[in-house]
Amino acid sequence: MAEPDLAGMTVNERLFALGLLEQFDAAREQSDLLSMRRLLERVEVDEASIVVMLGGASDSR
Numbered sequence: 001m002a003e004p005d006l007a008g009m010t011v012n013e014r015l016f017a018l019g020l021l022e023q024f025d026a027a028r029e030q031s032d033l034l035s036m037r038r039l040l041e042r043v044e045v046d047e048a049s050i051v052v053m054l055g056g057a058s059d060s061r
Helices: 011-017 021-029 033-042 047-053
Strands: none
Touching: 011 021, 021 033, 033 047
């Protein structure tokens, strides 16, 4: 199955389309910033937006 075109989707739509929404919610509940970052990267969220979404957390791969 081909991956969906993520352009034009919200972050939640992207996570849902790739079956990652539950994983992201679990990471958020545990305040697991590294997992959240990796999931956001997988759904093609740009670095500047990731920093804003994670409350200014810098790149900590």
